[in-house]
Amino acid sequence: MRVVRVLAYGWLFQMKMLMRSSFNSWLGVLYPLFFATVAFFMFRAGSDSKPLLYASLGAAVMGIWSNTATPAGNAMAQQRWHGTLELEVAAPVHFALVLLPLTIAMATIGIYSMIATLLWGWLAFGIDLHITDPLAFVLAVPATVVSIGALGFVLAVAFVRFRQAWALGNMLEYPVWLIAGFLVPLSLLPAWVRPISWILAPTWGIRAIRGAALAGPSYGAIGMALALGAAYVAIGVLLVHRALDAARDRGTLSLT
Amino acid sequence: MTSARVFFVGGLISFRALFSWLNPWVYIPSLLVAPVFQILLFVYIGRSAQLESDSFYVIGNGLQYAAIPCVFAMANTIAGERNQQTLGYVLITPARRLPLFLGRAVPVVTNGFFVAVFSLVVGGAIVGVHIDGSAYPPIAFVIAVSAFACTGLGLIAAGLGLIARETAVLSNIFFGALLILSGANVPLDSLPGWLRPVSDVIPLTHGIAAARKLAAGESFTAVLGLVAAEALIGVVYAGLGYTLIRGTETISRRRATLERA
Numbered sequence: 001m002r003v004v005r006v007l008a009y010g011w012l013f014q015m016k017m018l019m020r021s022s023f024n025s026w027l028g029v030l031y032p033l034f035f036a037t038v039a040f041f042m043f044r045a046g047s048d049s050k051p052l053l054y055a056s057l058g059a060a061v062m063g064i065w066s067n068t069a070t071p072a073g074n075a076m077a078q079q080r081w082h083g084t085l086e087l088e089v090a091a092p093v094h095f096a097l098v099l100l101p102l103t104i105a106m107a108t109i110g111i112y113s114m115i116a117t118l119l120w121g122w123l124a125f126g127i128d129l130h131i132t133d134p135l136a137f138v139l140a141v142p143a144t145v146v147s148i149g150a151l152g153f154v155l156a157v158a159f160v161r162f163r164q165a166w167a168l169g170n171m172l173e174y175p176v177w178l179i180a181g182f183l184v185p186l187s188l189l190p191a192w193v194r195p196i197s198w199i200l201a202p203t204w205g206i207r208a209i210r211g212a213a214l215a216g217p218s219y220g221a222i223g224m225a226l227a228l229g230a231a232y233v234a235i236g237v238l239l240v241h242r243a244l245d246a247a248r249d250r251g252t253l254s255l256t
Numbered sequence: 257m258t259s260a261r262v263f264f265v266g267g268l269i270s271f272r273a274l275f276s277w278l279n280p281w282v283y284i285p286s287l288l289v290a291p292v293f294q295i296l297l298f299v300y301i302g303r304s305a306q307l308e309s310d311s312f313y314v315i316g317n318g319l320q321y322a323a324i325p326c327v328f329a330m331a332n333t334i335a336g337e338r339n340q341q342t343l344g345y346v347l348i349t350p351a352r353r354l355p356l357f358l359g360r361a362v363p364v365v366t367n368g369f370f371v372a373v374f375s376l377v378v379g380g381a382i383v384g385v386h387i388d389g390s391a392y393p394p395i396a397f398v399i400a401v402s403a404f405a406c407t408g409l410g411l412i413a414a415g416l417g418l419i420a421r422e423t424a425v426l427s428n429i430f431f432g433a434l435l436i437l438s439g440a441n442v443p444l445d446s447l448p449g450w451l452r453p454v455s456d457v458i459p460l461t462h463g464i465a466a467a468r469k470l471a472a473g474e475s476f477t478a479v480l481g482l483v484a485a486e487a488l489i490g491v492v493y494a495g496l497g498y499t500l501i502r503g504t505e506t507i508s509r510r511r512a513t514l515e516r517a
Contacts, residue, residue: 027425034432038441039301045446046305164281171285174293184300 010101029116032063036117040125056121058182061206063113072103072152073169076160096237104149136212143222144205147229154232157239201228259355267359274336275329287371291321295379298441311385316440318376319464322403323434326368327427330410333360334417361407368403387471394476395467402463405490409459411497418504462486
C-alpha cells in the first residue's frame with residue numbers, strides 16, 4: 001500500500017512539475033505534430049493502400065516516445081541540477097520508487113501530443129478515428145504509456161554516468177520511431193532488426209492501439225507491452241542498485 | 257583591422273564557447289547519428305507510402321538536417337550569452353555590430369555544411385543510393401549555400417532570442433516548418449496550394465531541388481537559377497536577422513529585459 005501511495009503521489013507531483021514547463025507543454029505537442037504532418041502528406045500522396053488512420057495512430061504514439069526519450073535520459077542530471085538527487089537517494093523509500101513515477105509522468109505528458117495528433121489528423125486531413133474495439137483501445141493507451149515510461153526508467157538509470165545524457169536519449173528518438181513500427185510495417189525492415197523490435201515495449205504498444213482501432217481485440221499485444229514494462233522495471237531496479245553503490249563508493253553522486 | 261579580428265577570431269571563439277554541442281557526447285549523437293536515422297526513417301516511410309525513391313529522401317533529409325546546427329547554434333549566440341551572463345558585456349562593447357554578429361555565423365555555416373555532407377554520404381551509403389562522383393563537387397557547393405541560407409534563418413532566431421526566453425522551442429519550430437515545407441520529404445506539388453508560396457521563400461527549398469537535379473545528372477548551369485535563389489534567400493534572411501537583432505537589442509535596452517527574457 002505504501003509503495004502504491006509513493007508511486008501515485010510521485011506521479012501526480014511530477015505531472016504538476018512537467019506541466020509548468022513551456023518546453024514540455026509546447027514543444028512536446030508541436031514537435032511530433034511536425035513529423036505527423038509530414039507523414040500524413042506522404043501517405044496521402046503515396047500509392048499505398050493503408051488507411052490514413054494507420055499513420056495517424058502511429059504518429060500519435062510517436063509523441064509519447066518523444067516526450068519520454070530525451071527527458072528520461074536527462075532525468076538524473078535534472079535532479080542533480082535541482083539539488084534534490086542526494087535527498088531522494090537518502091529518502092527511506094527505494095530510489096526506484098522516486099524515479100519510476102517521474103519517467104511514467106513524462107510518458108503521460110505524451111498523451112497531450114497523442115490527442116493533439118489525432119485531432120490534427122481529423123481537422124486538417126479528415127482522418128476519422130473509428131475504433132473497432134473501444135475497450136481494448138482504452139486499455140491499450142495506458143498500457144502503452146506505462147510500458148514506455150518503464151523503458152524511460154531503464155534509460156534514466158543506464159545513462160546515469162553520462163553528463164550529457166539528454167543527447168543519448170535524444171539520439172534514440174528516431175531509431176525507436178523507426179524500428180517500433182510506428183509508421184513503417186516491421187515487414188519492410190531488415191530481418192535482423194525484427195528481434196530488436198520485439199523486445200521494445202513501444203512495438204507492442206502501437207500494435208495494441210492500432211489493433212484495437214483497426215482490427216479488433218488486441219489483448220495479447222497489451223499483455224506483451226505490460227510484461228515488457230515489468231521486465232524493464234526489474235532491470236532498472238537492479239541497475240539502480242549498482243549505479244547508486246558505485247556513486248557512493250566514488251563520491252560522484254552530485255557531480256555534474 | 258579590428259572589425260576583421262572581431263569577425264573571424266571573435267566569431268570562432270564565441271562559437272566554441274557558446275555552442276555546447278561541440279562536446280563529443282553531444283555532437284556525435286545529435287549531429288552525426290540522429291541525421292542518419294532521420295534519413296533512414298523517411299526512406300522507410302517513403303517505401304511504406306510508395307511515394308518517392310530512396311535518393312529523394314537521402315538528399316532531402318541530408319540537406320534539411322543542416323537546419324539543426326545552423327539554426328540552433330545561431331540562436332545560441334544570444335541565448336548562450338545570456339545563460340553565461342555575458343550578454344550585457346557583449347552589447348556594451350564598442351565593437352561594430354555587423355562583424356560582431358555576422359562573424360559568429362561563419363563557423364556555424366561551416367559546421368552545418370559538414371553535418372549535411374556527412375549525413376548525405378553516410379545515409380546514402382547505408383541505403384545504397386549511388387551518386388556519380390562528378391556530381392559531388394557541385395552538390396557540396398549547393399550544400400554550402402543552403403547552410404548559409406539556414407544560418408540566415410538562425411540569425412532571425414537569434415534576434416528573437418533577445419526578447420523571447422525559449423530559443424530552443426523556437427529553433428525546433430523552425431526546424432519542423434522546414435521539414436514540412438522545404439520539399440525534403442513531401443513533394444512540393446503534394447502540398448496544399450496556399451502553402452506553396454511559403455515554400456518558395458524559405459531556406460533549403462531551392463537548395464534541395466538543385467541537389468536532387470545534380471544527383472540525377474543535370475549540369476551545374478542547369479541549376480544555377482535554383483542556387484542563386486537559395487543564395488538570395490540566405491542574404492535576405494541574414495539581412496532581416498541582423499536588422500531584427502539591432503531592433504530587439506534596442507527594445508531590450510529600453511524595457512530593461514536583456515537578462516530577464
